[in-house]
Amino acid sequence: MSLLYLVLVSLVLGMLVGKTTSFDFGNFYELMLYLLIFIIGVDIGKSKGLREELRKLGKMALLLPVATIIGSLIGGFLASMLLGVSLKWGLGIAAGFGWYSLTGPLLAAYSPVYGVVGFLANLTREILTIIFYPVAIKRIPKEVGIVMGGATTMDTTLPIIAKFGGTEITLLAFVHGFILTAIAPFLIPLILQFF
Amino acid sequence: MNIFIPLLAGILTGYLLKNKVKISIDKPMAVALLLLIFFMGIEAGRVEINAFKLLLYSIVFASFTILGSLFVALLGVRR
Known part of the structure; x- marks a missing residue:
């Protein structure tokens, strides 16, 4: 069973337990959150060779993540206006860039409901990228299409991009996802604290 | 913390x-x-949450963030 299914099963199981029991789990949630953030930090700290890869790819490797950051935040801003959601949550959800397993728990530390929205919205971004990337690149440059996947282009949506966009943009997609993966854990808490 | x-x-x-x-x-x-x-x-x-509302919000946020990213990338990223 893939991790995505296990994640969905965990979420549904947790919601059922929360709905049907009143058992107190104390601060397990916070402990798990800090443990996960620590592990993500270890992963970022031990990665290597990014500077060299960036040099090979040129300015496109930096411009695409910047476009994704600005565009996602504009999208989050417009969505929060349309739905009447506070800007804090709208931008926080958008700053996940598709990284649902990080965004959901981070937002849930402030609001369980927006934690679930953050989780589902970013999961939906991943699913929509898998479905629509192959369609979108028939009309737009395949390199530009990478921005759809946000942070997921370094792992879950990378095979789709490689298969339909071609192996020559795989490295670009990976670097794009890597940069956003390094930024999201800092940007989401910053937004939640300052708005 | x-x-x-x-x-x-x-x-x-x-x-x-x-x-x-x-x-x-x-x-x-x-x-x-x-x-x-x-x-x-x-x-x-x-x-207490409304599942349909959550799903709708999720789809709107996902679509807008994807479209926003594409818009800015198409506007500003050139080889």
């Missing part, structure tokens, strides 16, 4: 362990993630 403390501690640990210890963090990360999602589900389950 501020979220930056475990994050920076992790980055420092990862940097210090780089090239010294070969560790796979995939499994610990998956276990921590599944437990975290489970506990998040419990927190959400205790709050």
Whole structure:
């Protein structure tokens, strides 16, 4: 069973337990959150060779993540206006860039409901990228299409991009996802604290 | 606790362990993630929520963030 299914099963199981029991789990949630953030930090700290890869790819490797950051935040801003959601949550959800397993728990530390929205919205971004990337690149440059996947282009949506966009943009997609993966854990808490 | 403390501690640990210890963090990360999602589900389950509204919000946010990214990239990114 893939991790995505296990994640969905965990979420549904947790919601059922929360709905049907009143058992107190104390601060397990916070402990798990800090443990996960620590592990993500270890992963970022031990990665290597990014500077060299960036040099090979040129300015496109930096411009695409910047476009994704600005565009996602504009999208989050417009969505929060349309739905009447506070800007804090709208931008926080958008700053996940598709990284649902990080965004959901981070937002849930402030609001369980927006934690679930953050989780589902970013999961939906991943699913929509898998479905629509192959369609979108028939009309737009395949390199530009990478921005759809946000942070997921370094792992879950990378095979789709490689298969339909071609192996020559795989490295670009990976670097794009890597940069956003390094930024999201800092940007989401910053937004939640300052708005 | 501020979220930056475990994050920076992790980055420092990862940097210090780089090239010294070969560790796979995939499994610990998956276990921590599944437990975290489970506990998040419990927190959400205790709050009255409208499932349809949540789904609608999720689709709107996902679509707008994707379209916003594409718009800015098409406007500003040239080879």
